[in-house]
Amino acid sequence: MTNFDALTYAGNRDNLLDVEGDDRYAFERADIADAEAVGRVMAKGFDVVVNFAAESHVDRSLYDPARFVRTNVLGAQNLLEAARSQGVPRFVQISTDEVYGSLGPEGKFTETTPLAPSSPYSATKAAGDLLALAFFKTFGFPVIVTRSSNNYGPYQFPEKLIPLCISNAMEGKNLPVYGDGMNVRDWLFVEDNCEAILAIAEKGRVGEVYNVGGGCEVPNIELIKAMLREMNKPESLITFVTDRPGHDRRYALDSSKLTRELGWSPRVGISEGLRRTVEWFSQNRGWLERVRSGAYRDFYEQHYGRKL
Ligand code: TYD
Numbered sequence: 175m176t177n178f179d180a181l182t183y184a185g186n187r188d189n190l191l192d193v194e195g196d197d198r199y200a201f202e203r204a205d206i207a208d209a210e211a212v213g214r215v216m217a218k219g220f221d222v223v224v225n226f227a228a229e230s231h232v233d234r235s236l237y238d239p240a241r242f243v244r245t246n247v248l249g250a251q252n253l254l255e256a257a258r259s260q261g262v263p264r265f266v267q268i269s270t271d272e273v274y275g276s277l278g279p280e281g282k283f284t285e286t287t288p289l290a291p292s293s294p295y296s297a298t299k300a301a302g303d304l305l306a307l308a309f310f311k312t313f314g315f316p317v318i319v320t321r322s323s324n325n326y327g328p329y330q331f332p333e334k335l336i337p338l339c340i341s342n343a344m345e346g347k348n349l350p351v352y353g354d355g356m357n358v359r360d361w362l363f364v365e366d367n368c369e370a371i372l373a374i375a376e377k378g379r380v381g382e383v384y385n386v387g388g389g390c391e392v393p394n395i396e397l398i399k400a401m402l403r404e405m406n407k408p409e410s411l412i413t414f415v416t417d418r419p420g421h422d423r424r425y426a427l428d429s430s431k432l433t434r435e436l437g438w439s440p441r442v443g444i445s446e447g448l449r450r451t452v453e454w455f456s457q458n459r460g461w462l463e464r465v466r467s468g469a470y471r472d473f474y475e476q477h478y479g480r481k482l
Pocket of ligand 1: 231232233334358418
């Protein structure tokens with residue numbers, strides 16, 4: 175298995191220390207937007223390519239959309255092109271429910287819901303998805319797209335809502351809630367998503383899109399209160415701040431296609447998932463401190479005596 179990663183701000187080799195020594199694992203530090211590097215590595219030959227690489231934070235996409243186009247569109251294109259020319263027999267494009275835009279109080283996104291992305295982030299993910307599906311339609315290249323809801327769990331970079339709130343609460347800092355806190359997300363524990371991706375990579379039908387939803391819809395403010403209860407921290411840490419521009423109101427996914435075809439359904443509900451996530455962050459304060467201070471970049475060097 176080859177892990178191809180540019181190690182931009184959120185990349186952290188510290189997360190994979192337990193597999194670093196395994197001779198079935200190789201690491202390549204390179205950027206998917208670099209077609210030459212992608213071509214060179216793809217020439218090793220693979221049974222399956224899974225494209226997890228993305229700029230994924232909506233708030234960052236408001237300040238630097240070009241970077242999102244580069245990674246999420248051009249990068250996806252480079253991977254698709256290189257994989258196709260090498261005859262890779264399976265390509266999984268990891269996408270997001272955000273490509274569907276925003277829901278009202280009722281209903282769920284299905285795989286046939288028209289795409290209506292709101293942010294530069296989701297617009298670039300939609301472009302990557304459509305390119306992947308076009309490679310199937312035009313060239314018969316065996317692509318599958320997954321669209322998952324909001325992931326959370328151990329190792330998540332603390333710019334996303336859940337790890338941000340856990341790490342702020344641990345330090346007694348305020349938890350910034352955008353707008354009225356009534357935006358709803360459908361929370362998916364990371365291990366459930368991993369199981370879905372594995373099942374799709376092994377048995378999914380090519381040319382198809384699969385929604386992967388957690389089945390746990392919660393308004394942000396309720397989620398944050400549940401987190402504070404789990405951590406025994408006071409609700410007075412909650413601070414309402416100016417809303418995110420273009421903030422999608424509600425996401426909810428219908429994953430019945432994945433359940434019907436591959437027998438997948440999420441196993442970890444939000445209470446258990448939050449408990450496990452809070453527990454992981456409390457037991458891995460060193461990881462969090464290194465990430466927050468930027469020292470995770472040096473940690474690998476200290477650990478291995480060579481640079482990332
Ligand atoms: P986020 O983790 O950024 O994921 P996404 O925007 O992809 O859904 O945000 C999850 C929700 O939490 C979203 O409704 C925005 C909100 N939010 C806050 O209220 N405060 C914050 O500091 C952050 C990062 C997000």
